[in-house]
Amino acid sequence: MSKKIAVVAANGRVAKKVIAEALSRGHEVVAFGRHAENDTPAKEYVQKDIFDLTKADLESFDVVVDAAGAWAPETFHIIPDAAKHLSQVLAGTSVRLVVVGGAGSLFVNPEHTLTVAQTPDFPDAFKGVADAHQQALDFLRTVKNVDWTYISPAGDFQADGERTGKYIKAGEELTLNSKNESIISYADYAIALVDEIEQGGHSQQRISVVRA
Numbered sequence: 001m002s003k004k005i006a007v008v009a010a011n012g013r014v015a016k017k018v019i020a021e022a023l024s025r026g027h028e029v030v031a032f033g034r035h036a037e038n039d040t041p042a043k044e045y046v047q048k049d050i051f052d053l054t055k056a057d058l059e060s061f062d063v064v065v066d067a068a069g070a071w072a073p074e075t076f077h078i079i080p081d082a083a084k085h086l087s088q089v090l091a092g093t094s095v096r097l098v099v100v101g102g103a104g105s106l107f108v109n110p111e112h113t114l115t116v117a118q119t120p121d122f123p124d125a126f127k128g129v130a131d132a133h134q135q136a137l138d139f140l141r142t143v144k145n146v147d148w149t150y151i152s153p154a155g156d157f158q159a160d161g162e163r164t165g166k167y168i169k170a171g172e173e174l175t176l177n178s179k180n181e182s183i184i185s186y187a188d189y190a191i192a193l194v195d196e197i198e199q200g201g202h203s204q205q206r207i208s209v210v211r212a
Contacts, residue, residue, distance in 0.1 A: 003062040003197055008032045008050050009082065010040045013159055014100050015067035017190035025194060030061075050082050055089050063096045063197050076128050080135035087139070087146050097148040098197060103155045103182070104130025105137050106174040106208055116155060116174055137206060144204070151193055152208040154184040161185025166212035167192050175210050184211045 005022050007015050010031035020041045022029050031042035032053065038045035048057070050068055058064055068082035083099060090097055104117030104126065116122060117130040140148050155174065167188050168177060176182055184192075192209040196202065 002026050002028060004028045004030075004060065005063045005065060005197065006030050006032060006058055006061045007040075007042070007065045007067060008053065008086070009034075009066070009068040010042065010045070011035045012067050012069050014069070014186050014189065015065070016040050017186045018065055018067065018100075018193055021187075021190040021194045022197070025198075027194075027197075032057075050078075051085055053086070053089060055093070058086075058089055058095060059093055061095055063098055064090065065193070065197075066097060066099045069100070070132060071129060073128055076132040079129070079132035080139055083136035083139055087143050087148070091143075091145045094147070096197070096200075097146055098193060099136065099140065099148065099150045100193070101137060101150045101152040101206065102130055102133030103152050103157065103174070103208070105134045105206075106152050106155075107172050108174050110173070112172060140204075140206075147203050149196060149202045149204075150206040151189075151196065152206060153189050154208070154210040155182035156184070157189070158183065158185045161187065161211075163187035163191070164211060165191060167209045168212050170208045170210060172206060172208070175208060177210050177212055182210055184209055 011033040029042045030044045031040040032046045034049050070076050070078045106116050
């Protein structure tokens with residue numbers, strides 16, 4: 001069944017892959033972005049900052065995809081702030097919130113006491129963005145009145161990686177494929193995200209995906 005999907009922060013590269021994948025399956029997609037021009041694959045585009053979105057903007061959708069990203073220390077706060085704002089906007093509604101997450105928060109031990117970002121070899125350059133994604137997930141775990149799903153990519157998240165169409169859906173722990181890799185392309189991640197939109201089953205949960 002076709003879904004009505006809002007993709008917010010739609011000008012980002014992951015967001016564009018998600019939009020293209022959803023459109024290819026016949027879903028109705030509206031892109032919301034800050035840029036004046038529509039540089040997304042969506043035919044319908046609304047220029048609006050994520051923090052200006054209201055319940056009236058989003059309550060008619062089946063699903064809202066939070067694709068907010070940030071790569072500079074002065075903007076890292078956007079990632080958790082976006083999750084908080086959209087949760088407040090969607091609180092008490094039937095609209096699903098699907099969040100494009102990070103890999104740094106995946107656990108590396110069965111006790112779930114150590115994350116990827118806490119391991120000694122985790123690059124300093126990625127600690128800020130990993131912490132921002134961790135904050136977003138930590139907040140979502142406290143939210144009980146929104147139907148949210150947080151999707152972590154594999155550790156090596158490749159913008160220009162190939163679209164294989166094959167992935168492994170996993171849970172809270174960093175999962176390796178048969179080649180002992182933690183890798184996924186933006187295109188395959190988009191497939192997994194749209195599959196989750198169509199299939200559901202992970203309400204108020206974090207899941208993860210890795211190339212098969």
